[in-house]
Amino acid sequence: MLKLENISLKIDGNPLFSKLNLEVNAGQVKTVMGPSGCGKSSLLAHLCGTLPSVFQTSGKIILHDKTLDDLPPHERKLGILFQDDLLFPHLSVGENLAFALPAKIRRHERHDKIEQALEEIELSGMHERDPASLSGGQRARVALMRTLLAQPEALLLDEPFSKLDQELRGRFRKLVFAHAVKNSLPTLLVTHDHADAQAAGGDIIAL
Amino acid sequence: MATTIRTVSLLPAFPFLTQLLFLLPIAAGLFGVLLPALGYLPDLGGDQFHFEVFRQLLEHPALLHAVWLTLFSGIAATFISLSLAILLAAMLSRASLSGNKNNKMASLFVIVRRGLIPLIAVPHAAMALGLAFLVAPSGWIVRWFSFLLMGWETPPEWVTVQDPFGLSLILGLVLKETPYLLLMILAALPQIRAQEYIRIGQSLGYGNLRSWLKLVLPQVYPLIRLPVFAVLAFSLSVVDVALILGPSTPPTLSVLILRWIDNPDLSFRFLASAGAVLLLLLTLGALLFWRVSEWLLLQKWRNWLSNGKRGNGNEAHKLAALSGLLLLGTAFLSVLGLAFWSLSLRWPYPHVLPQRWTSRNWERHWSSIQETSFTTLELGVIAVVIALILVVGCLENEQWRRVSFSFRSQWLLYLPLLIPQATFLLGIQILAVRLEMDGTFLLLVWSHLLFVLPYVFLTLADPWRNLDTRFPQIGQCLGASPLRVLFRIKLPLLLKPLLVAAAVGFAVSVSQYLPTLFAGGGRFATLTTEAVSYAAGADRRVIGVYGFLQALFPWIALLLALAIPRWRFRNRASLL
Amino acid sequence: MKNIFNYNHGTESGTVSKTLNFIIFTTLFLLLSSFSVSANSWEDIRKKAKGQTVYWNAWGGSEEINAYISWVGSRVKEDYGVTLKHVKLASTADAVSRVLAEKAAGRTTNGSVDLIWINGENFAKMKENGLLFGPFTDNLPNFKLVDFNGKPTTLLDFNLPVEGYEAPWGMAKFNFVFDSARVSETPKSIPELLQWSQRHPGRFTYPHVTDFLGSTFIMQALIELTANPEVLNRYVKSKVEFSKVTAPLWSYLNQLHPLLWRSGNSFPSSSSVQQQMLNDSELDIALSFNPSSTSAAIANGSLPESARTFVLKKGTIGNTHFVGIPFNSGSSEGAMIVANFLMSPEAQMQKQNPDIWGDSTVLSITKLSEQHQQKFKALPLGVATLPPEKLGPTQPNPHPDWKNQLGAEWQRRYGQ
């Protein structure tokens, strides 16, 4: 369960929003909606622990009874998907996935897991491919799979559908939510798009 | 968790160490200049503070003209280099757009780029000497001219090198600084997605050049401002090029200072120190002037940016092609001339080729070449590795701790580039002797770091800061520790700027003369100390040998820096 | 231990005082040996020198000189076990700087410079600022072979008494170089040089006064033009004196400059550059400070076969160049070994050979052994070198004070 308690964000002393309270249960999707510039991305960056120091924050972030506020970003176990897929351009498709896989998973198992993951997103045999050579939809799927392979305990979505065309968008949405449910991840979606919010199905909180 | 906290909390050590490394010698160097300028240098009998030296300086008959010449040549050289670099960069980006591939002009520009960039590796002095031979009244161009057309028995009485306005000095500087600025611009372009903006501009009906000037330049200029400042400061205080190509009655201020230092009458040290202080003030003044002009230009420019004028810029295109080729040709012939000299026994006027060829010049120096090459290589590699570690540490610190490296400490880094070397090093020398470190390899590396590190920082800082921060962020969200993010994401993504910074740093190390002499106590001979001492003898044949080698090492380093990422990322389209 | 013996100017009394020195020294040495710091007996110097490394800071612009120095290195290694390292300088001032910095920082031992090639002003200033070790030349056995009578500048460097603080190494004499393929008639005096320039405008110039040869040319002209050249041998007494003595020089230069290369608006930065301009046919007449350097330059291809030299009827300035030892050298014994070897007949002969360097000896040939005398006589002269009898009289270098003020005044008049 992901729980936000009294989260406030200020930038240079000007509040973006204050006292945001929110609970997302495992397998559940909640949506935060608001116009562009209202601080949605900043909220997610705060959750991840990567917010620039120009912001002042208060409140508490709790994931499965653990307070995250003092943890460094890489120990928070929050998976995030952005509008851009942000595949590492210097790594191959397979290496992008392998980067996310925890180190304790060893050689053969690693290899198998990646092949399996590629198959799951209909990209089998593309291990060595340059991410730049994939289509937008393919890249989005790799980005999703990469996030999931890191074995997160919650999923944060920062308008990950907004750049895809209508048809792809619907399919990708389904894929993401299906995986969220399958892995019983509490999922927080931020968007300014009503269709996306509707499709998520859960509560909608306006910012 | 404890380990990551430790790695991050270790980071502040880097800026601290770097500042310490710089503060000590710079403070010593500045005091070493300031105190004598104010009349205090007990070993030469100056034990009171006064402004007498400055009065003497201001009354010096050559001063006014020297100041004027310094400002004119420095600012003009920087302005021309920057303009050319911008023009060339704009044309190159057009050439690399698909659809222009089989354009003849486009392939011309590719040649220009391939040829120009390696020029940053050629040391200033070598280039200047080559250029001097090329354009002298008895030089290569006149010889060809005479051979093909005129049949002059004696060289014409033209004023080319060392002309009173410093035009040949400006040309020499432009030859070296244009490639450097071009490289800096090209390195910054990917960070601002220049190609996409140009496409947008073109889709809105703007020609390539205008798209570049109106959309890319405003974004790219802030990224190259520091390199531009470094070029300006360098051009104002350069000694070797000014000695070879600049006028002598009077020379530029830096040469005047050097003459005072070289004056056997040691009391001229006072005057030299005051001159150095003045040069420092002039440099700061010129930087300020440049900044203000930038601002004024921007006011004008704002209108121009959105005035809707489109035009195709074909004229500029031709101009760029012409100047690029001219620049490349001049530089190439300068270096080729040196190479020919190194293989000649006699090459008198009006022969266009050496009268007698020989390998003697190389054979004679072979053992010295081996020894000095090794020292040069060793010194350069060690200085560059240390510089890279410190610079990356500082940049990581500013990102992880989300504090930017303060303005003050950055200026500290650039100070060695702004203060005239000769006087600044005297203070350092005294410090070194006090610390019982003079003539040691450690001090030598340290003194090179003072000049290598700023350039490495300059070359690397902007690409580093402008790397899409979401890459490291997403890496962290995927569970990678800061160290893993550094080694698996940042360093590979920044491989090219990293290697280019290393190559630039190496080139800087190779070209250091005064620091090597001062800090090394004369006990370490490098290709450059050898080349400069032979330059004093003005024998082009030996200068050719060392000048050529001096250019060769950094050139190889730069080629590697450009080739390795190409090879490494041959299958990664977005990184090529 | 400071050298307690006065420097001896005479040559005849030299041996007597040497013996005396030796006796006094041995006595003193036995008395003081427990805390003796510097050695005075040659044997002792040799012993201490063995294994020392001597960093010799010397101008490194000439291949020939560098090759000669490296030969010296191999010889002192062989004979004395002293390792010689040539620190090649672009300017002697760099080394003077370093010694000065060391003094400023209180480094009184183990300095970075052990031996330095100097003369004239550099010597004057180093000595004045206490940067030199010595007097030491009396310790060197070969010093007594020097031709003090025939070559007084070995004891008076720019009119300054050397007093044992530097050891003579070679002789220089001002001369002109010309290309005989283009010049048929050479001027024989400073006024004739002006007339020649009137006939051949733009074909002559002299280096900038910051170059030693440039300032020597000015002084050469002054010696010939002024009424009482003797006053130049002492310091400048007053501004009035200076302007009176130098007035003919400035009026001469005012006439000469418009006839020079680039109408005197620009000057070659050094004598090396000027030589190159002669080679490039940009000039017909250049300057040199070594009567046989032109032959050497022809031999190595840096001047045309047709290059020749000439001097002035009334004579030209001559001086001596020396080696000195900085006060804080940690290898002063090794440095003395080198200085002594440089004055050996073997080294001097090698140096005078125009195929090697062509720098004239400081030794008195008559003081040498029969065999050495023969060898010296057998040395080739070189195609462009004037025989001794045609070199004309030697004029002393004016006092450095004149040089300084002339330089400053020149800068004021023409340097802007």
Ligand SMILES: Nc1ncnc2c1ncn2[C@@H]1O[C@H](COP(=O)(O)OP(=O)(O)O)[C@@H](O)[C@H]1O
């Ligand atoms: N690094 C930053 N420095 C300063 N202001 C920022 C920074 N990042 C975002 N902002 C500002 O914070 C506000 C919220 O931005 P953001 O969270 O990206 O909005 P949203 O995602 O809702 O569109 C905006 O006004 C934006 O300009």
Ligand SMILES: [Mg+2]
């Ligand atoms: Mg957003």
